[in-house]
Amino acid sequence: MVLKKGAAALANRRRLPTALRAVLGYYADTGVFDYGSLSLKSEIDDRTEQMLDDVYDRIEDALTEEFGRPVEFSYDTKLILPARLTLGYIYRAARKEADSDPVGEDIATGVPPVEDTAINGECPTLTPRERVVRAEQMTRLSIEALVDGDMRDAINDAEFEDFEVEFEAGEDGQHEPWSPSEGDRRRVAEVAQATLQSHLDGLLEDLPDSVGEAYQWAVDYSEAHQDRDDYFRGLMADANAGDTQASAAIRQEYKFADYDEPPATLSSAEQELPYSKTQYARVGVIYDGMLDLYRLAGLDIDADFAKAIVLAIIGAQIWLDDVDDYADDHQEGQLTPVTAEYLLRPDDRAAYAHVVDITEQYLDLAKAHATAADSPLTGIAVEYIYRSGEPDVLPGHR
Helix, strand or coil: CHHHHHHHHHHCCCCCCHHHHHHHHHHHHHCCCCHHHHHHHHHHHHHHHHHHHHHHHHHHHHHHHHHCCCEEEEECCCCCHHHHHHHHHHHHHHHHHCCCCCCCCCCCCCCCCCCHHHHCCCCCCCCHHHHHHHHHHHHHHHHHHHHHHHHHHHHHCCCCCCEEEEECCCCCCCCECCCCCHHHHHHHHHHHHHHHHHHHHHHHHCCCHHHHHHHHHHHHHHHHHHCCHHHHHHHHHHHHCCCHHHHHHHHHHHHCCCCCCCCCCCCHHHHCCCCHHHHHHHHHHHHHHHHHHHHHCCCCCCHHHHHHHHHHHHHHHHHHHHHHCHHHHHHHCCCCHHHHHHHHCCCHHHHHHHHHHHHHHHHHHHHHHHHHCCCHHHHHHHHHHHHHCCHHHCCCCC
16 A cells, blocks of 8 residues: 555656656556566567558658659657557467467568458457467558558648658758648648558458458448538537537537447446547547457457557547647637537636546546456556646646
8 A cells, every 4th residue: 555655646746757657657546567568568669660660661662753752751640559559468468378479570461361250259269379470460450540541631631740751861961851832741641641541452452351341330430420520510619609509419419429339349338428429439439440350350359458448549539639739629619528628617617627537537447447458558558648648738727
């Protein structure tokens, strides 16, 4: 008890690195401290960065052909964290069962087999090494799918700042500065996304139709929510103008909407959380679909682990993105759980308190499920999300 209290006190010291605070905070909350998770995180980060480098190498080749000059390309995305956590989860489980380390020096490429038993909801019997190989193959596929989806959204929203390009060094050894026009930025983005989509389509063609159908189902589910964006913007504008019926509609259709297709991943209580349906459709379903791809590859994904991933990503969307973007979203009329709370509550202090409470509901449940799934790496990641938030940017925090 004394150690946990001391860990909690240290976790609240903002001068300490966030990663350390996350480890201490998770231990203080759950009593779980796993030294191996720290080295596992570093290993997973390195291996998934290699997977991303392979993606970017293909894009660099396409951009070099497009512009007629060698370039260096990178793309800033936070969306692959669940894929990293899933790979770490499978590595940890496989290592527990193996006599020798099933993780090799090389990272598996290609596409994994899809077993008939997996399609019927059963997991085939695989050796630890076979599970590692399939997990690495599916993680590559998942990373490409997640980055492709992120790039599509960026292009649709004309947001090109995360597509970073530098022309390679000239004869003087210096990288040449590039001051692209808006058209050039779009050109870079479209070439990058098209290159990624072409390779992803090729991978999916090597898999049974059920895999592509599972992936497309998640995309369609998410896009159906995006198609209602203009409607929700209209409700927000009317509510801001004092329309009480619009405020009631936001509460009924956005905050506490009923599921048309209740996700099996979430319990009935979790489906009743504030903003559960809209945020599941916005971000959760993509990662639920990602985990289904691992299952189709014959990998056993524990129900608690799946819940931890989905709830954590919804919490992260609210706590990191929506909180940080509140001022812009409010000005631009974008309805999010954060802007909704500032419409539905009587004052800023009440809205602020409810944003914090809603976020903590999601992240606390995610941590509990991560612990139940024996995935301390995921639990620490959830704690890291919480410790990385900056809610003091919101009105009413004092």
